[in-house]
Amino acid sequence: NDTITIKGKRFIILKMIGCGGSSKVYQVLDHKNQLFAVKYVNLEEADAQMVESYKNEIQHLNHLQLYSDQIIKLYDYEITNSYIYMLMECGNLDLNTWLRNRKTVTPLDRKFYWKNMLEAVHTIHSHGIIHSDLKPANFVLVNGSVKLIDFGIANTIQPDVTSIMKNSQVGTLSYMPPEAIKDTSSQPGQSRSKICTKGDVWSLGCILYCMTYGKTPFQSITNQIAKLHAIIDTSHPIEFPDISEKDLLDVLKSCLVRNPRERISLKELLDHPYLQHSP
Ligand SMILES: CN1CCC(Oc2ccc(-c3[nH]nc4cccc(OCC5CCCCC5)c34)cc2)CC1
Numbered sequence: 001n002d003t004i005t006i007k008g009k010r011f012i013i014l015k016m017i018g019c020g021g022s023s024k025v026y027q028v029l030d031h032k033n034q035l036f037a038v039k040y041v042n043l044e045e046a047d048a049q050m051v052e053s054y055k056n057e058i059q060h061l062n063h064l065q066l067y068s069d070q071i072i073k074l075y076d077y078e079i080t081n082s083y084i085y086m087l088m089e090c091g092n093l094d095l096n097t098w099l100r101n102r103k104t105v106t107p108l109d110r111k112f113y114w115k116n117m118l119e120a121v122h123t124i125h126s127h128g129i130i131h132s133d134l135k136p137a138n139f140v141l142v143n144g145s146v147k148l149i150d151f152g153i154a155n156t157i158q159p160d161v162t163s164i165m166k167n168s169q170v171g172t173l174s175y176m177p178p179e180a181i182k183d184t185s186s187q188p189g190q191s192r193s194k195i196c197t198k199g200d201v202w203s204l205g206c207i208l209y210c211m212t213y214g215k216t217p218f219q220s221i222t223n224q225i226a227k228l229h230a231i232i233d234t235s236h237p238i239e240f241p242d243i244s245e246k247d248l249l250d251v252l253k254s255c256l257v258r259n260p261r262e263r264i265s266l267k268e269l270l271d272h273p274y275l276q277h278s279p
Pocket residue numbers: 017018019025037039072088089090091092093094097137138140149157158159160163
């Protein structure tokens with residue numbers, strides 16, 4: 001078995017759980033047979049901006065550990081000129097895989113996971129971070145609760161190469177807010193401006209919609225261009241089939257409002273009746 005050494009501690013690699021452009025995530029064991037996730041980033045080809053974005057993500061992740069249990073734990077990290085190792089808490093399953101495998105979600109799971117996701121995103125917003133690319137693959141299930149594994153600052157990780165086509169969510173448009181598509185302020189080539197926190201509310205609403213109806217609001221539109229038009233087209237109604245949980249229906253309708261100014265805020269979502277009582 002291959003091993004990884006971080007700050008003098010040796011870890012045995014069990015398997016690769018994901019890979020991105022220059023990064024890989026492994027499931028590893030320490031000398032006490034404790035399970036961890038190790039994120040490895042190869043910096044050989046990275047430019048200064050990429051190195052900076054990774055250091056930025058690590059600083060924020062390291063700092064936000066103190067504020068919420070719904071942020072994945074970062075136990076240690078090692079940064080050199082040629083690589084980064086991040087020793088992190090290992091989850092059981094990412095939310096995308098979980099959603100794909102079990103189309104129906106119990107009202108209790110859905111409400112609990114929603115509460116976890118809101119707390120995680122509220123924590124990063126309170127520290128001036130807007131994710132702007134939230135999707136189920138950014139969350140992982142750890143012993144029954146949901147945790148946010150990245151802040152959208154550094155580049156993304158896809159599932160390991162075998163399942164890269166099957167369930168990779170990199171570049172999915174299904175969770176993109178209308179204002180990001182219409183965002184005319186950013187010149188081509190410049191990274192899309194992370195306009196405001198309401199964009200993350202839209203994306204979270206799409207995740208809750210998927211946990212409620214088993215599909216994302218525009219999933220039936222397979223043509224990517226047509227999908228983008230539907231997302232921004234106010235005359236294209238989003239369907240909200242009737243459900244017994246009226247509070248949940250209200251949350252969904254409040255998140256999926258195309259005008260970000262009229263869209264519910266994260267603070268209001270945390271105070272919403274849907275979260276005040278168990279189903
Ligand atoms: C498809 N197959 C994958 C392995 C397994 O799911 C995961 C297990 C652990 C995890 C994880 N824990 N801590 C993690 C800390 C950082 C990153 C992490 O993943 C990154 C990337 C992995 C691929 C899916 C998107 C997230 C992390 C995540 C998925 C079962 C399903």
